[in-house]
Amino acid sequence: MPFDTTPPVFDGHNDVLLKLYNAGGLEAVDSFLTGREGAIDAISAKAGGFGGGFFAVYVPSPVDREMKFDQMTQATYDMPLPDPIGWADAIPVVMAQAAILFELEKRGALKICRKVQDIRACLSTGKMAAIFHIEGAEGIDPDFHTLEVLYQAGLRSLGPVWSRSTIFGHGVPFRYPSTGDTGPGLTEAGKRLVRACNEMGIMIDLSHLNEAGFWDVAKLSDAPLVATHSNAYAICPHSRNLTDKQLAAIRESDGMVGLNFAVAFLRDDGRMVPDVPLEQMLRHLDHLIEHLGEDRVGLGSDYDGAVVPPDLTTCAGLPKLRQAMAQHGYDAALIAKLCHENWLRVLGKIWKK
Template sequence: MTDHKTPVVLDGHNDVLLKLYRAGGLSASESFLTGRDGAIDAISAKAGGFGGGFFAVYVPSPSNLELKFEEMSKASYALPLPDPIDWEDAFPVVMAQAAILFDLEKRGALTVCRTAADLRAALGAGKMAAIFHIEGAEAIDADLHTLEVLYQAGLRSIGPVWSRSTIFGHGVPFRFPSSPDIGSGLTDHGLRLVKRCNELGIMLDLSHLNEAGFWDVARHSSQPLVATHSNAHAICPHSRNLTDKQLAAIRESDGMVGLNFAVAFLRDDGRMLADVPLEQMLRHLDHLIEHLGEDRVGLGSDYDGAVVPEDVTSCAGLPKLRQAMAKHGYDDALIAKLCHENWLRVLEKTWGS
């Protein structure tokens, strides 16, 4: 691994579809191939050995991001939860972002993968592999009709909530310091969503669920527990991070956690400041490996959706992270597991082959 561009990274979470949606929708797709002002595009992916991952479809709340980031740069904060979003408002946004994903596939920028075999084939052929993921289930109706249709279109992963509440459950607000034990758990609609996702083979992402919702999924789901982009609460006591008790449940289910690059969830002080050394990311990886085992930890960058460490501001910087892993003492086999093999393992278990 002299160039540190391999093994390729299959990433647990990115928000590039939201960025393209805000930049003009389908008319912005071309910038993904030619280069854009962001963390992920075809050129940066080739430079950094980014093989693909979970492409999130997310309905944004009206908010002042500069004000939010300014508040999260303080020593402590407790941002209020955004208001819920109605199905009628969420559905067209989800359709628009999904259309961007499939337009990127039509342009040859990526391959939308519906099976683990699809993922292996795409990675083996050097094609960017994309998993259609929804972050926050506002566009899923109570009867789950939308879920059925989106599954046929390629949806293979869903988070029942982002931080705001849905008809399915409740997320955690952005608080530091704070436990994730905030609010009530899944609703009856949420329990039905868990059951149907298990039946279809749609992976449930627990990253933004509050602790009560996490334990409801743990009790009712027959599939591995997965948090695509979350970190260790023992290192950074942020409401978004996972306690050691939650990590133990994930290990018992043979699930996994993807390391979130968002600096507020990495830093001991929970502040949204980008001067985070790679060693801090490795501290979280060490903790996750200690509590989950080497087969249940991966990467979940949150690229194009968060402030990330200065050394890895785009996927072109991923060789620096691989190099830091090797210098830290991770051998080639472990680095390959962290980069993509563990995601393939848990998805094969969830989706089937």
């Protein structure tokens, strides 16, 4: 069976909204439709069978990206986390990036999906499916008024932190080698946020939380545990990756993990050096499947937010990953699960309304 643009890939994480925001905001939307320098646009998606995924709204810190990436090419590194960002500074950025997502929908580039049936319909018709996701809850106030408004606007997934601290908890620094045991977990406000998300049916993303925060969510949440873009610590001992003990908790909750394409979290040596073969990604997939089962593993590319292997620099390269899976011995049913079915399964358990 040829694996070209099928089965369609529904992906756990991308940062294209941030890239469009930095490129001019609403004025940059045309580039998504006609082709842009980046990992995801309408043309590359059609070429690679990219069916959609979690579109992250993220408030950037004023950091030197090139200096950060240079330091992460070293044998060891410990990147200091940026200072917290307050609600008043964060909310205009959240609104601006959300407006880009809504404009993409108005222009016919995608559909913002609020139910699993919406995603299935998109995948069957070729319309790009988008989940409105927030990576780092700086734009959520402690009384959750913003959370309610954003939910009504379509928000269905939320990460309490992007590594830097928020009023809700603490994340992991970009540190190699290191476990995720890097400090305290959820605050009292963070614990209330978990309960509120559970009640509303908003998925909680664990990918940037530290270990203490992970275990706080595991104790509090009544929903499956999900890490949208994380890899196996047993292969790459990076602070951002998940230990086998964490994988066991995710399996017990019937949650899932999306494989992160970022090379620093794939390589055994944790370096941000792009010469990573697809076989290394398959090593992580094998480990995740062994510890989670075939129904709890998917893809979480981190497209437009990370350095990725050369075969997959844009979503037009996804046929190479499908073919590598087939050559590795994954059958058609497992490939379909990894490409999108497992995401639909876990979202069906979380989205209650």
